Amino acid sequence: MIRTDQTTLAQYLIETCRDPDHHADEALMTLLIDVARACKAISKGVAMGALGGTHGKADTMNVQGEDQAKLDILTDEVFRKRTEFNGCVRAVASEELDDPCPVPDGYPRGPYLLVYDPLDGSSNIDINVSVGSIFSVLKAPGAADKPVEEADFLQPGTDQVAAGYAIYGPSTMLVLTLSRGVVGFTLDPMMGDFVLTHPEMRVPRSTSEFAINASNGRYWEDPVKAYVEELIQGASGPRGRDFNMRWIASMVADMHRILMRGGIYLYPFDTKVPGRAGRLRLLYEANPCAMLMEQAGGACSTGRERMLTVQPTELHQRIPLIFGCAEEVAHVEALHAAHAEAGAGQMFETPLFNSRSLFRDIPAAPVGRV
Ligand SMILES: O=P(O)(O)OC[C@H]1O[C@](O)(COP(=O)(O)O)[C@@H](O)[C@@H]1O
Numbered sequence: 001m002i003r004t005d006q007t008t009l010a011q012y013l014i015e016t017c018r019d020p021d022h023h024a025d026e027a028l029m030t031l032l033i034d035v036a037r038a039c040k041a042i043s044k045g046v047a048m049g050a051l052g053g054t055h056g057k058a059d060t061m062n063v064q065g066e067d068q069a070k071l072d073i074l075t076d077e078v079f080r081k082r083t084e085f086n087g088c089v090r091a092v093a094s095e096e097l098d099d100p101c102p103v104p105d106g107y108p109r110g111p112y113l114l115v116y117d118p119l120d121g122s123s124n125i126d127i128n129v130s131v132g133s134i135f136s137v138l139k140a141p142g143a144a145d146k147p148v149e150e151a152d153f154l155q156p157g158t159d160q161v162a163a164g165y166a167i168y169g170p171s172t173m174l175v176l177t178l179s180r181g182v183v184g185f186t187l188d189p190m191m192g193d194f195v196l197t198h199p200e201m202r203v204p205r206s207t208s209e210f211a212i213n214a215s216n217g218r219y220w221e222d223p224v225k226a227y228v229e230e231l232i233q234g235a236s237g238p239r240g241r242d243f244n245m246r247w248i249a250s251m252v253a254d255m256h257r258i259l260m261r262g263g264i265y266l267y268p269f270d271t272k273v274p275g276r277a278g279r280l281r282l283l284y285e286a287n288p289c290a291m292l293m294e295q296a297g298g299a300c301s302t303g304r305e306r307m308l309t310v311q312p313t314e315l316h317q318r319i320p321l322i323f324g325c326a327e328e329v330a331h332v333e334a335l336h337a338a339h340a341e342a343g344a345g346q347m348f349e350t351p352l353f354n355s356r357s358l359f360r361d362i363p364a365a366p367v368g369r370v
């Protein structure tokens with residue numbers, strides 16, 4: 001059937017670019033169209049499954065000491081090759097590249113930096129569970145001929161000009177923010193177009209669903225232990241209602257669920273790997289997620305501060321990540337603050353919230369039905 005009533009991603013971006021109230025320029029729009037082309041190619045590759053010959057490990061490690069899947073490497077190349085030629089970027093940086101990668105000699109140098117995780121949740125590929133790609137766009141600082149350095153990328157999340165992700169699930173979607181709310185496009189596999197299907201994605205204020213890898217429980221800090229204990233106690237605890245739990249182990253897929261129906265996701269600080277501040281990476285996982293969450297009415301925090309105001313210190317910096325419904329995130333922050341006030345290192349009592357609990361006066365825990 002021929003349709004004339006659909007808005008494609010290209011149309012949406014051109015219209016945004018024409019809007020005089022918006023900062024978007026042609027280079028940014030072109031870059032986002034090329035990112036979408038990369039995501040389409042990855043979507044095809046992922047959908048081939050075992051037939052594509054790309055399952056399994058690559059026998060290599062990334063700079064963070066993680067085993068790379070064959071598709072981690074391939075999708076990284078797709079992102080880079082589809083975006084470096086267009087005169088819109090000056091350099092890219094990725095989970096899979098040790099250092100920033102300037103555009104090759106001979107290509108025009110653009111005004112933007114692109115940072116991405118080309119395949120998020122890669123432990124899920126071989127078992128045919130949803131994975132995604134996630135990206136962030138920053139302005140490139142300094143003159144166009146300035147040599148690219150790591151410091152160029154160390155900008156707080158508030159400086160992002162665009163962020164988004166693609167999810168490769170039963171359908172492929174591209175979800176995007178240009179600081180004017182969050183919009184979602186679904187890939188029409190017949191036409192090859194991303195079509196606007198979710199013009200205003202909003203995270204509800206409250207939730208009864210949480211996502212955390214509970215097998216790390218013994219390594220968490222007390223405020224997180226206390227929070228999860230509250231949720232598990234459900235109707236018989238201080239929250240007065242039951243909570244449900246979901247964990248896909250693919251942050252993009254967990255984030256997508258939260259954007260669609262609410263929830264809270266935590267990959268908090270833990271002591272599992274000494275010296276590691278968290279599991280997820282600030283520049284290409286936490287920051288784009290934070291921009292999307294805030295633009296959709298949700299929140300994103302380290303537990304101690306708003307994610308978007310964290311000053312990055314390293315390209316592959318890890319960070320505790322807590323995001324989702326604003327009320328829940330605020331409550332987790334309040335637990336961290338109460339813990340700090342009571343004196344870090346002092347153990348909280350369990351069961352929590354009993355008459356002598358250090359948490360007993362903490363406000364803002366939404367009680368009762370949502
Ligand atoms: O293996 P765990 O502890 O469940 O961690 C899963 C988390 O790690 C990640 O897979 C990290 O992303 P990568 O696959 O890009 O390394 C997240 O997507 C996910 O939420």
Ligand SMILES: [Mg+2]
Pocket residue numbers: 117119120121251285
């Ligand atoms: Mg990832």
Ligand SMILES: [Mg+2]
Pocket residue numbers: 072095117118119120121122
């Ligand atoms: Mg990855």
